[in-house]
Amino acid sequence: MRSRRCGNRKFVEPHTCTSTRLTEDHRKLDSKTICTCIMPMVKDMPTIKVLVLIAEIQARFQYRVSYRKAWIAKQMAMEQLYGDFDASYNELQGWIAAMREHVPGTVIELQTRSYDGPNNQLQSRKRIFHRMFWTFDQCVRAFPHCKPFVQVDGTWLYGKYTQILLLAVAQDGNRNVLPITFAIVDKENMESWEFFLTNLRRYVISNDNICIIFDRGKRLIAAIRHSGVPWRSVYCIRHIVANFQRDYKNADWKRQVVRMAYELEPHIFRQRMARLESDMEGQTNTSFRQWLGTMEPWQWAQSFDDGFRxxxxxxxxxxxxxxxxxxxxxxxxxxxxxxxxxxxxxxMPRMGQQQVNQMEAGHVFVEGIRDAMVVNRRMARSMTVEVYSRHNETF
Structure with a gap:
């Protein structure tokens, strides 16, 4: 029976209303509680998406928390696990001092700049982080035993402050990849690349005409020219064909460019070039040679690189x-x-053990690095390489 008593405003009816709020969030499920729950997930994968965390909380508590609350919880977990982003710049000084003291030969070039306060007022007494280059002694001594080329590139850092991480990577005779230098800069401009290349040359690479492979970025090209160092600059074919496809949007022509780049015989390269120009004739106002512009054949085609790549x-x-x-x-x-x-x-230890295993198997190698790298007082044992043969395509 339904009943109404208006005097004391009592209403007795079947309950038909629903609360959508309870299914979306809960006031006791705050960011601190969520932080405790998601801590293992954030530790295992700092790149985990906030939406994944929301789904995990919903599966565990049957409540769908707001994006903002989950985001705050993740930031709290990141700070507890890895420290505060602002305080980290002050902690960096301690890391630098420890590395220099306990890891002899560590090279660190840190540059700071004056702080621009409120209303763009320059506060000369305050200095803040600008950019930093670093490498380790074992990387410096490893490079002479690697193939005489480096690949360089920059990638974004995705923390609170978006800076650029610059890398230079080498490869030994057994195709092991070895990072040799690092840098963190504020922008990927000519000044940053020049800072990176200058220190790469000063501390790691002493020989001229070392092949440097990159994505044909204009700022990096300008930095190489301005540095005055005789690098042998060559370009990544993947970036070249991506630019070609953007300009011409022809998949068949793109495949022909790739085949030309990888071709080893010059006369076959010229045949492919003539065929591509013939295919493009009448369909575009710009020939392929004109599109190449300032690029020389040895900068992108394997048949003219004289083995430098x-x-x-x-x-x-x-x-x-x-x-x-x-x-x-x-x-x-x-x-x-x-x-x-x-x-x-x-x-380093994994690479060293690989060389030891190969030597025990009867392979003949040139003696390489046998100095220990210090990580808790120990690092790699050895690194060895074969002699290069262009005919056999081995190093």
Whole structure:
């Protein structure tokens, strides 16, 4: 029976209303509680999406929390795990001092700049982080035993402050990838690249005409020219064909350009060039030679590179290191710096043991690096390479 008593405003009816708020959020399920729950997930994967965390909380508590609350919880978890982004810049000084003291030969070039206060008023007494270059002694001594080329590239850091991580990567005779230098800069401009290349040349690469493979970025090209160092600059074919496809939007022509780049015989290269120009004639106002512009054949085609590239037609090596550091790139700056050290601490012993195993199997190698790298007082044992043969395409 339904009843109404208006005197005391009592209403007795079947309950038909629903509360959507209870299914969306709960006041006791605050950011601190969520932070405790998601801490293991954030530790395992700092790059985890906020929507994934929301789904996890919903599955565990049957409440769908707001995006803002989940985002705040993730930031709290990141700070507890890796420290505050602002405080990390001050902690960086401690890391630098520790590395210089306990890891002899570590090279660190840190530059600061004056702080622009409120209303763009320059406060000369305050200095803030500008850019930093670093490498380790074992990387410096490893490079002479690697193939004489480097791949360089830049990638974004995705923390609170969006800076750029610059990398230079080499490769030994057994195709092991070795990061040799790092830098964090505020912008990917000519000044930043010149800062990086100057220190790369000063501390790691002493020989002229070392092949440098990159994505044909205008700022990097300008920095190479301005540096005055006789690099042998060549370009990543993947970026070249991407630009070609953007301009012409023809998949068949794109495949022909790739075949030309990888071709080893000059006369076959010329035949492919003539065929492509014939296909493009009448369909575009710009010939392929005109599109190439200032690029020389040896800068993008393997048949004219005189072996300087050692078969490396892309920047895939440095892209691979970028992928390894993917989780690191979301962390505060001191964690990014320390992660490069500990990653190499893991890499060096594995590379050394690989060489020992190959030597025990009867392979003949040239003696390489046998100095220990210090990570808790120990690092790699050895690194060895074969002699290069262009005919056999081996190093």
């Amino acid at each position: 050692y078969g490396q037609m892309t920047t895939n090596l440095v892209e691979g290191i970028n992928a390894v550091l993917l989780k690191t790139r979301h962390l505060p700056i001191s964690s990014v710096f320390s992660a490069t050290f500990f990653r190499l601490a893991t890499l």
